[in-house]
Amino acid sequence: MSNEAVLKIHDLDVQYYTDAGVVYANNKINLELRPGERLGLVGESGSGKSTLALAILGMIKPPGGIAGGEILLDGRDITKLTEEEMRQVRGREISMIPQGAMNSLNPVMRIQDQIIDSMVDHELGLDKVTMERMAGDALEAVDLNRNVGRMYPHELSGGMKQRACIAIAIAMKPKVIIADEPTSALDVVTQRQVMQTIRHIQSEMGAAVILIGHDMGLMAQFVDRLAVMYAGQMAEIAPKEQAFRSPMHPYTDMLIESLPRLATKGEFHGIPGITPLLRDLPPGCVFNPRCPKAFAPCLKTTPKFLEHRPNQWVACHLYENESETARS
Amino acid sequence: MRYSWSFVIKRFGLMLLIIWSGATLNFFIPKLTPRNPLREKLLQEASRGGYIPPGFEEMVQAYEAKFGLDRSVWQQYLSYVQDMLRGDLGFSISNYPKTVWELILEGLPWTIGLLITTTLAAFLIGSLLGALMAWPKASKLFRYVLPTLLIFGAVPAYVIALTLIYFIAFRLHLLPIGGGHSIGVLPSWNMTFILDILQHALLPALALVLAGSGGWAIGMRGMMVTIQGEDYMTFAEAKGLKNWRLFYRYGVRNALLPQVTGLALALSFIVSGSVLVELVMGYPGIGTLLARSINQLDYFMIYGIVFVIITGIAITMFIMDMIYPLLDPRISYESK
Amino acid sequence: MERLKLSLRYLRRNTSLAIGLGILVFLVLFTIIGYMVIDPLIDPYPLAGPASTAPTLNYCPRTDPECEKTEPKAYIFGTDAQGRDLLGVAVAGTWMTVQIGLMAGIIGLGFGAFLGFTSAFYGGWYDMIVRWAVDVMLTVPGLLLLVVIASSLGNQTITVTGMGLIIASIAWRGPARVIRSQVLSMRERPYVMMARLNGMGGMSIIFREMMPNLLPYLGAGLVDAVTAAIFASMGLAALGLGPLREPTLGVTIYWVINQSAFLRGLWWWGAVPIVIVALVFVMLFQISIGLDEVANPRVRRSQ
Numbered sequence: 001m002s003n004e005a006v007l008k009i010h011d012l013d014v015q016y017y018t019d020a021g022v023v024y025a026n027n028k029i030n031l032e033l034r035p036g037e038r039l040g041l042v043g044e045s046g047s048g049k050s051t052l053a054l055a056i057l058g059m060i061k062p063p064g065g066i067a068g069g070e071i072l073l074d075g076r077d078i079t080k081l082t083e084e085e086m087r088q089v090r091g092r093e094i095s096m097i098p099q100g101a102m103n104s105l106n107p108v109m110r111i112q113d114q115i116i117d118s119m120v121d122h123e124l125g126l127d128k129v130t131m132e133r134m135a136g137d138a139l140e141a142v143d144l145n146r147n148v149g150r151m152y153p154h155e156l157s158g159g160m161k162q163r164a165c166i167a168i169a170i171a172m173k174p175k176v177i178i179a180d181e182p183t184s185a186l187d188v189v190t191q192r193q194v195m196q197t198i199r200h201i202q203s204e205m206g207a208a209v210i211l212i213g214h215d216m217g218l219m220a221q222f223v224d225r226l227a228v229m230y231a232g233q234m235a236e237i238a239p240k241e242q243a244f245r246s247p248m249h250p251y252t253d254m255l256i257e258s259l260p261r262l263a264t265k266g267e268f269h270g271i272p273g274i275t276p277l278l279r280d281l282p283p284g285c286v287f288n289p290r291c292p293k294a295f296a297p298c299l300k301t302t303p304k305f306l307e308h309r310p311n312q313w314v315a316c317h318l319y320e321n322e323s324e325t326a327r328s
Numbered sequence: 329m330r331y332s333w334s335f336v337i338k339r340f341g342l343m344l345l346i347i348w349s350g351a352t353l354n355f356f357i358p359k360l361t362p363r364n365p366l367r368e369k370l371l372q373e374a375s376r377g378g379y380i381p382p383g384f385e386e387m388v389q390a391y392e393a394k395f396g397l398d399r400s401v402w403q404q405y406l407s408y409v410q411d412m413l414r415g416d417l418g419f420s421i422s423n424y425p426k427t428v429w430e431l432i433l434e435g436l437p438w439t440i441g442l443l444i445t446t447t448l449a450a451f452l453i454g455s456l457l458g459a460l461m462a463w464p465k466a467s468k469l470f471r472y473v474l475p476t477l478l479i480f481g482a483v484p485a486y487v488i489a490l491t492l493i494y495f496i497a498f499r500l501h502l503l504p505i506g507g508g509h510s511i512g513v514l515p516s517w518n519m520t521f522i523l524d525i526l527q528h529a530l531l532p533a534l535a536l537v538l539a540g541s542g543g544w545a546i547g548m549r550g551m552m553v554t555i556q557g558e559d560y561m562t563f564a565e566a567k568g569l570k571n572w573r574l575f576y577r578y579g580v581r582n583a584l585l586p587q588v589t590g591l592a593l594a595l596s597f598i599v600s601g602s603v604l605v606e607l608v609m610g611y612p613g614i615g616t617l618l619a620r621s622i623n624q625l626d627y628f629m630i631y632g633i634v635f636v637i638i639t640g641i642a643i644t645m646f647i648m649d650m651i652y653p654l655l656d657p658r659i660s661y662e663s664k
Numbered sequence: 665m666e667r668l669k670l671s672l673r674y675l676r677r678n679t680s681l682a683i684g685l686g687i688l689v690f691l692v693l694f695t696i697i698g699y700m701v702i703d704p705l706i707d708p709y710p711l712a713g714p715a716s717t718a719p720t721l722n723y724c725p726r727t728d729p730e731c732e733k734t735e736p737k738a739y740i741f742g743t744d745a746q747g748r749d750l751l752g753v754a755v756a757g758t759w760m761t762v763q764i765g766l767m768a769g770i771i772g773l774g775f776g777a778f779l780g781f782t783s784a785f786y787g788g789w790y791d792m793i794v795r796w797a798v799d800v801m802l803t804v805p806g807l808l809l810l811v812v813i814a815s816s817l818g819n820q821t822i823t824v825t826g827m828g829l830i831i832a833s834i835a836w837r838g839p840a841r842v843i844r845s846q847v848l849s850m851r852e853r854p855y856v857m858m859a860r861l862n863g864m865g866g867m868s869i870i871f872r873e874m875m876p877n878l879l880p881y882l883g884a885g886l887v888d889a890v891t892a893a894i895f896a897s898m899g900l901a902a903l904g905l906g907p908l909r910e911p912t913l914g915v916t917i918y919w920v921i922n923q924s925a926f927l928r929g930l931w932w933w934g935a936v937p938i939v940i941v942a943l944v945f946v947m948l949f950q951i952s953i954g955l956d957e958v959a960n961p962r963v964r965r966s967q
Contacts, residue, residue, distance in 0.1 A: 057566055059566065091568030092568060096566040105560055108582060121569050346804075353812070357812050357813055358812070482945040483941065483945050484898060484941075486902060487938055490938060494934065498926050596805035599805050600807035604807075604902055622811065630815055631812065634811065637805065638805075645803070
């Protein structure tokens with residue numbers, strides 16, 4: 001496993017221009033993804049995680065657009081690509097596993113045709129028989145019978161549909177897979193099956209996965225590193241253990257605290273306050289209105305996103321001053 | 329097997345029900361008027377002096393027998409239904425001894441030819457243009473210019489036909505003014521005759537297509553807008569599919585389904601429009617026949633034509649019901 | 665005043681509605697001013713003026729050489745082959761056609777809505793019969809039903825009111841189906857169930873809870889019903905079953921066809937009713953789209 005990042009996001013800004021004002025959906029996002037790595041992306045609704053996913057896929061549509069920064073895929077800045085070049089990247093180098101599999105499959109096409117049409121449009125130059133075989137392989141890889149390919153979506157159960165979507169996403173062995181809350185709509189049992197499928201495929205193919213969600217428990221079981229977003233900005237990125245055991249950003253801390261634990265039954269800890277509107281962000285650190293540890297600089301300047309500890313990146317004023325007592 | 333016998337039979341029964349209802353209305357509505365127009369008409373013809381059509385006495389007797397005015401209404405109705413079932417629509421008053429059915433058969437091929445081609449053309453062209461109007465990646469021309477052409481859809485087809493006659497046929501002499509084929513040319517199956525027919529059919533067809541496309545375009549545009557918000561469109565785009573494939577296989581293909589349903593519902597309006605266009609252009613189909621019959625108050629013809637049209641529509645709806653499962657794999661008519 | 669300003673600003677965004685209402689205002693003004701200029705009992709009828717005159721500002725018959733100096737008559741829309749002053753026809757005919765449309769449309773909508781409402785609300789046998797009737801009536805082309813009805817009236821001449829009533833006899837089909845399906849879906853909605861649980865009576869539920877939500881459909885339904893009624897009246901007239909003595913737009917077009925106006929070069933005879941008819945239909949069409957946008961803003965936002 002090479003150490004060179006397959007995906008590097010550098011100071012990415014995504015904005016939407018609405019009648020009501022500019023919405024800062026993504027603000028100076030910095031992220032690195034290594035090959036074969038599993039990265040979890042968590043945040044409340046409205047934190048900008050889905051926007052980030054769309055931005056990586058180049059699918060931000062007017063009235064929105066990428067306002068700054070770069071996204072490097074194997075060193076190539078994909079924000080600068082033409083529409084046609086980006087289309088080639090989609091599905092082949094970066095692919096997506098959608099959230100609502102119920103509606104993500106074309107109702108009037110057979111499953112295998114939906115796997116194959118992507119191959120055809122990427123001009124792989126393969127003949128029909130080979131493509132059908134590859135489609136069948138993809139289906140088997142997600143634990144579906146080969147002849148599911150001849151069926152229509154309405155003939156499949158929810159879990160099968162989701163797995164079909166995964167098969168479509170991996171058929172051309174992409175380098176990066178973005179799984180946008182792939183199990184939200186499923187029951188717990190199916191959730192587990194689907195997550196196991198994703199893990200299995202991903203390790204076999206060596207693809208990097210960004211798993212988007214807000215189920216911390218699921219994250220804990222699946223990911224190597226955790227990225228926490230808040231109000232359009234990246235709050236913290238840390239390896240899993242460090243994120244759970246010694247979170248740096250107060251938001252991460254409160255998120256993990258709010259997980260119900262078997263040991264301490266009874267009280268639920270929430271996070272007081274509500275997420276700010278993305279077009280009406282508070283000055284200074286975006287979390288300061290709800291942060292229990294906020295102090296003077298938090299109200300004035302936005303903290304920079306820096307590697308304050310080895311392998312752990314955070315944007316928080318608490319760590320910026322060397323003279324501050326280090327947190328243990 | 330996507331079909332089951334029970335489904336087919338149910339739909340067939342529905343078709344028969346419509347035909348029967350149409351025939352019944354045809355029978356009872358004239359009876360509801362306080363006067364008996366048939367009788368009056370026949371008496372009028374008789375008292376005109378000058379010219380009494382040959383066979384008039386026989387016709388009066390046939391009329392008496394068929395409608396058996398001395399029998400009860402229900403008996404009359406029963407014999408009427410029997411006649412309908414046998415396909416006996418009676419004699420034409422104005423063209424005795426030709427039967428109603430004979431005259432209808434002369435005009436039917438013209439009407440069916442015109443109807444089928446223009447309906448399909450208006451549907452396909454209208455739907456395609458409507459889809460293009462709603463597709464953000466389509467050229468600006470489609471998105472902004474076409475909506476203005478939608479206005480044609482508001483005006484009745486025969487009004488458009490009149491305008492076309494004036495400008496294209498009368499002023500510019502590009503196409504013939506009316507009729508199905510040039511006068512004096514004997515119908516025969518050779519190229520020149522066929523071209524002649526096409527020339528004459530062009531203006532009526534053009535009027536019908538211009539008037540008809542508008543409605544389909546608007547419906548299709550609405551459907552495409554809805555579909556673009558669907559999850560499968562987003563996922564398809566994330567797969568990196570080409571623009572045209574997204575448009576046709578994912579967009580249009582799905583939007584077409586409700587449009588086809590709409591087609592079945594719109595059949596009666598399409599027929600009405602076509603009838604009037606035929607009238608205006610003197611096209612030798614059922615429409616002109618109907619207008620002439622009204623003019624001459626040839627009641628048997630009028631009722632006969634109305635019945636045949638209703639039957640035609642019912643049959644077409646049945647055929648469309650059968651086709652629908654072929655288009656949408658989700659619909660299966662198996663009995664559960 | 666505030667409301668007026670808000671409405672005007674809304675109109676600027678909803679171009680369809682704006683265009684439609686604009687044409688409506690124009691037609692209303694045209695009719696009002698027109699009635700002040702013409703003599704409605706003479707001008708729209710045969711022999712009001714010289715036959716087959718092209719639109720002119722100073723008509724003078726050749727038999728009267730003095731006329732040009734003193735009193736040339738203007739026929740700005742010309743006259744038809746039977747001497748009708750086409751300006752008179754335009755003014756009186758438009759109003760007559762609209763009358764027919766309104767009459768049939770309002771009666772049709774009223775009766776249809778009543779049927780749809782009651783049948784969806786009360787259900788049972790009544791609903792089944794109404795549904796069957798409406799389905800059959802809708803499958804059969806309206807024009808043909810009207811042909812059967814109108815021709816069965818024999819040789820009596822039909823009046824404008826008569827036309828309105830004849831068309832009303834089938835105009836209820838569409839509204840009945842639309843309103844019925846709307847009420848059916850509304851009946852199961854939570855707020856109706858709440859009202860029922862609260863003990864509200866049937867009629868009271870209909871008027872206080874459901875009516876306000878039906879208003880957009882009734883509004884659109886009225887525009888559609890009037891459009892369909894005018895369509896039908898013109899179709900009937902073209903076939904010769906209209907009020908032949910009156911100069912409605914449909915009947916005028918009938919004469920244009922019947923008398924081969926275009927082939928005789930009398931283009932103005934056809935142009936007058938065609939242009940007005942086109943305006944009327946475009947107006948109704950734009951208003952219908954405009955109302956649709958009011959009810960369904962999503963379509964607008966996608967452009």
